[in-house]
Amino acid sequence: MSRRKIFGGNNPMLKESTLERNFNDASYTGIERMTVAGAVNKSVILTGILMLTAFYGFTNPSPLFMWGGAIGGLIAVLVASFKPTTSPIAAPIYAALEGLFVGSISAIYAAAYGGIIVQAVSGTICVLASMLILYKSGTIKVTDKLRSGIMMATGAIALVYMLSWIMGMFGINIPYLHQGGAIGIGISVVIIGVAAMNLLLDFDFFEKGEEAGMPSYMEWFAGMGLLVTLVWLYIEILRLLSMLGRD
Numbered sequence: 001m002s003r004r005k006i007f008g009g010n011n012p013m014l015k016e017s018t019l020e021r022n023f024n025d026a027s028y029t030g031i032e033r034m035t036v037a038g039a040v041n042k043s044v045i046l047t048g049i050l051m052l053t054a055f056y057g058f059t060n061p062s063p064l065f066m067w068g069g070a071i072g073g074l075i076a077v078l079v080a081s082f083k084p085t086t087s088p089i090a091a092p093i094y095a096a097l098e099g100l101f102v103g104s105i106s107a108i109y110a111a112a113y114g115g116i117i118v119q120a121v122s123g124t125i126c127v128l129a130s131m132l133i134l135y136k137s138g139t140i141k142v143t144d145k146l147r148s149g150i151m152m153a154t155g156a157i158a159l160v161y162m163l164s165w166i167m168g169m170f171g172i173n174i175p176y177l178h179q180g181g182a183i184g185i186g187i188s189v190v191i192i193g194v195a196a197m198n199l200l201l202d203f204d205f206f207e208k209g210e211e212a213g214m215p216s217y218m219e220w221f222a223g224m225g226l227l228v229t230l231v232w233l234y235i236e237i238l239r240l241l242s243m244l245g246r247d
Contacts, residue, residue, distance in 0.1 A: 032216035034209045042091070042223035049095040050102065050227065057103020058110075058117075066108075069101030077228060080221060087220035094224055098231055109238050113245045120241055124234045127192075131199040142204040150201060153194045181243075188240040195233040202226040 057065045076094035080087045110117050134140045167173070202225055209218050 034214040034218045038219040039222040042219045046095040050099040053099030054103035057100040061104040061107035065100040066104035069097045073098040091220040091224040120238045123237045135203045
């Protein structure tokens, strides 16, 4: 199996250079290896941590939890991306901090739109299950071309959101990005679609990581990557439901 097929792309936090370094680490003998079952277990643990802190953030919402959780979670992701050996520590920290962010922002949406949280959580679970079925059944195969397309689309969305944040500091808003109406809803649906496709790459990384014999700490890294995608997907579904609620 070529390295390109293993490291051609994945969740935004799973950079090719990071995975290349860990492929080389995995070539050494006498180390525990990553397995799909291990990565799944770590994902469950991280999800549990996020849910606990999200509940606390939801029942005690505050700007500190929302912004502190978002910024702290981003720092944890960056640390793990540049030094994956820290993943067993960075991943739980990310899950805990991101839970505070998710809980606080969910409380804001819940106050404005009754019942939206249950709908968003249900929608996220349904998308996760659907993409897993499509992946495991082979209906959608993760090819090099698909990886490249998803990564390009994800990068473009990240660039637009960064530009929107910078422009927002000067009181300038990108039209339709955060607005309702047919165009705004259409944009939100496209973003959700791209987030959903990233799940395929996360699933693929679980399997390719095992095949490549990566070190066992990459199980935490993989679980963290999946959680990043799920949080993104959940927030985007929240945004879409709020738009539909306004209309």
